[in-house]
Amino acid sequence: MKKNLSDEILWDSLKKGNVEAFSILFKTYYASLYNYGLKISKNETITEDSLQDFFIYIYEHRENLSDLNTIAPYLFSSFRRFIIHIIKKSKKNTFVRDINENIIDIHFTPEELITHQESKTFQNQNLPKLLNKLPKRQREVIYLKYNCNLKATEIAEVMDINYQSVNNTIHKAIKNLREDVAIIQLLNS
Amino acid sequence: MKKNTYNSIHDFLNDTSFSNWALNKQLSDVTFWNYWLENNPDKKQIANEAKDILLGIKFKPTPVSEDKINFEWNKLEAKIKASKNQQIDNKKNNYKTWIGLAASILLLLSISIYFFTKPNMITYKTAYGEVLDLKLKDGSLVTLNSNSSISYNEKETRKVWLKGEAFFTVDKKEVSNAKFWVITNDLEVEVYGTLFNVNAKKQKTQVYLEEGNIWLSLKNGTSKKMKPGNFIVYSAEQDKILEEKKSILGTEQTSWKDGKLIFNNYSLDKALSKVTETYGCEVVYENSESKNILITGAVPTTNIDICLKAIEKSTNVRIIKENTKLVVYNK
Numbered sequence: 001m002k003k004n005l006s007d008e009i010l011w012d013s014l015k016k017g018n019v020e021a022f023s024i025l026f027k028t029y030y031a032s033l034y035n036y037g038l039k040i041s042k043n044e045t046i047t048e049d050s051l052q053d054f055f056i057y058i059y060e061h062r063e064n065l066s067d068l069n070t071i072a073p074y075l076f077s078s079f080r081r082f083i084i085h086i087i088k089k090s091k092k093n094t095f096v097r098d099i100n101e102n103i104i105d106i107h108f109t110p111e112e113l114i115t116h117q118e119s120k121t122f123q124n125q126n127l128p129k130l131l132n133k134l135p136k137r138q139r140e141v142i143y144l145k146y147n148c149n150l151k152a153t154e155i156a157e158v159m160d161i162n163y164q165s166v167n168n169t170i171h172k173a174i175k176n177l178r179e180d181v182a183i184i185q186l187l188n189s
Numbered sequence: 190m191k192k193n194t195y196n197s198i199h200d201f202l203n204d205t206s207f208s209n210w211a212l213n214k215q216l217s218d219v220t221f222w223n224y225w226l227e228n229n230p231d232k233k234q235i236a237n238e239a240k241d242i243l244l245g246i247k248f249k250p251t252p253v254s255e256d257k258i259n260f261e262w263n264k265l266e267a268k269i270k271a272s273k274n275q276q277i278d279n280k281k282n283n284y285k286t287w288i289g290l291a292a293s294i295l296l297l298l299s300i301s302i303y304f305f306t307k308p309n310m311i312t313y314k315t316a317y318g319e320v321l322d323l324k325l326k327d328g329s330l331v332t333l334n335s336n337s338s339i340s341y342n343e344k345e346t347r348k349v350w351l352k353g354e355a356f357f358t359v360d361k362k363e364v365s366n367a368k369f370w371v372i373t374n375d376l377e378v379e380v381y382g383t384l385f386n387v388n389a390k391k392q393k394t395q396v397y398l399e400e401g402n403i404w405l406s407l408k409n410g411t412s413k414k415m416k417p418g419n420f421i422v423y424s425a426e427q428d429k430i431l432e433e434k435k436s437i438l439g440t441e442q443t444s445w446k447d448g449k450l451i452f453n454n455y456s457l458d459k460a461l462s463k464v465t466e467t468y469g470c471e472v473v474y475e476n477s478e479s480k481n482i483l484i485t486g487a488v489p490t491t492n493i494d495i496c497l498k499a500i501e502k503s504t505n506v507r508i509i510k511e512n513t514k515l516v517v518y519n520k
Contacts, residue, residue: 019269026262031253048261055265060272112249119244121237127246147248171198174242 011068014058026055029075032148036076037083039106039143046090050083057082073154076144080104080158106139107132112147121181130180138173145170195232201239211240260412263404267368312340315353317469318491320448325349328360329369332446334388335467335490348372354388356446359401375425379404385415386442390466393424393431397442449487450496457482457504461515464500468493470510475518479506 013021030051037047058065058078068074084103108131117123124130131139137159144155152170156163194200201207209215210222226233313333315321321333326346333339337353348370359369361382371378373389376396383401387394396405398415405413408425415421418436423429444451450467452460458480461472467490474480482504488496497508497515507518 019266022269023262023266026265027258030258030261031251034253035251052261052265052268056268056272059269112251114247114249117244117247119241119246121241122244122246131246142246146245167199170242171238175238178238178241 007071008067008069011065011071015062015065017062022055022059025071029072032072033075033079036143036148037079040080040083040104041087042107046086047083050086051079053086054079054082070154072148073150073157076148076150076154077158077160102136104140105136106143108139108143121178124181124184126181126184127177130177130184133180134173134176138169138176141166141169142173195229195236198235198239198242201236202242207236207239208243211243256411259414263412309343310340311343312338314338318467318493320446320490327367327369330358332356334445336469337390351387351389353390354386354445356384356386356443358384375408375423377406379406388442392426393422395420395422395432395442397437397439399439399443444487445490448490450490451487452484454483454485456480457484457500457506457517460484460500461517464488464493464496465515468496470513470515472515472517475516479504479517479519482506 010021010025014025033051033054034047037050038044041047041050087103108128110128113128117127131142134142140159141155144150144158145152150158152166153163155166159166161169195204206215206218207222209218213219222236226236313321313323315333315335315337317336319335323331323333323339325331325341329347331339331349332355334354334356337351337355339349339351339355341349347367350372352373355371357369357371357380359380359382369380369382371380371387373387373394374392375389375394378385378387378396380401380403383403384399385401385403386397386399388396396403396415397420398417400417403415405415405421405423407413407423407430409428413421418439420432420434420437420442421430422432424431438453441451441453445467450460450463452463455463464470465472484500484504486499486503488499490496493510497510500506501508505520507520509516509518
């Protein structure tokens with residue numbers, strides 16, 4: 001994901017209604033938001049439609065948007081809220097008070113992981129299974145940190161939790177994975 | 190400087206020298222930490238945890254195709270433009286609520302009228318050897334080539350259905366940014382205001398853009414942007430793009446509207462097939478070798494006798510008209 005000074009300029013031009021700037025924004029972030037949305041909704045049509053509506057929302061409210069230095073965390077967090085809202089609406093049986101964490105249930109597939117992981121711990125063919133065994137929140141943190149390459153402060157903004165709990169969640173996730181890998185190795189030996 | 194105490198995992202993670210060891214980056218740090226861990230075996234586990242956090246889990250990139258992104262952007266841009274118009278309309282109506290009310294009653298009335306009288310499709314058709322200049326209600330100009338037809342809904346003149354070939358000069362609607370569509374069996378052309386040629390003869394559609402920008406939505410669902418000079422041939426039946434050129438000689442594509450067919454080093458076979466498209470006849474060769482004679486020049490589209498004479502002269506063959514057949518003899 002690109003992050004640089006031009007973010008600020010791009011955002012500023014967008015707020016002034018520059019369609020060219022909006023097109024750059026759209027084309028830069030479409031792929032990563034699409035993949036994130038697909039992870040959350042598991043449905044291509046819902047993801048495409050939500051992204052269309054989401055970008056229209058941004059364009060229509062551009063004048064009221066706050067100034068930004070980096071765009072990615074803002075887009076991720078607002079799109080996350082946006083698509084959750086749409087999914088909630090489409091499911092009639094969910095309660096209004098249903099917390100977002102219950103909806104975001106990211107699953108990993110063997111195809112999306114690199115077979116030869118840099119860390120020896122993760123060079124395990126059961127890695128996708130072990131990842132999917134983690135609690136939902138840990139899975140989302142893993143996805144945002146290692147797939148979307150967001151910083152801990154940015155993940156905190158996206159998931160609406162504090163910086164310290166992002167770090168703790170990452171630690172717990174990695175610790176869990178290490179333990180699971182150790183158990184598997186013990187059983188296989 | 191290295192700290193003296195490393196107790197929590199954060200102590201390790203916040204240490205650049207440690208992360209150099211984890212990522213195997215700087216030899217001095219690597220050596221130091223290997224030595225340090227030898228001497229602090231109780232810290233090994235926590236250090237390895239920190240290492241795994243730094244190395245992380247590697248994902249394959251999951252790109253979204255550029256075509257898809259462009260397609261989605263195109264969709265979005267159209268919606269933005271539409272909503273702008275809506276806003277302008279809303280502003281106009283805001284301060285005259287009563288007029289709005291009256292308008293809605295009128296709308297109800299017109300809807301019922303619409304359903305009782307149903308919109309008429311207007312169709313223009315040309316015979317062989319005939320070229321027709323049309324001006325649509327919105328001011329756009331259409332030149333319809335021979336043996337072609339164009340239809341549109343009386344109420345929606347900026348959407349036309351084309352069979353055969355036509356050249357369009359679409360008036361740009363600056364205020365409303367309204368689009369103009371040309372629909373053939375193979376594709377849809379989406380425009381804001383430009384000059385372009387569409388030829389939908391022979392189970393395929395050729396589009397040549399002279400000026401401006403247009404979007405094509407092919408029947409197979411993909412969309413394509415065209416720039417001036419671009420030429421594309423697409424067939425829905427074969428589901429593929431048969432020909433695509435960045436820049437071609439436009440006069441060859443559009444000369445028919447000036448009453449000429451231009452042959453630029455064509456074989457007689459290719460030239461005569463153009464002639465038959467225009468005049469609707471069948472070609473028979475006495476000697477099939479003459480098909481390959483090359484011809485360069487221009488012939489008229491509205492007078493078959495002069496047309497054939499011109500071809501005879503430059504290729505040294507005799508062409509005899511027998512009812513709907515053209516028979517080519519060697520001299």
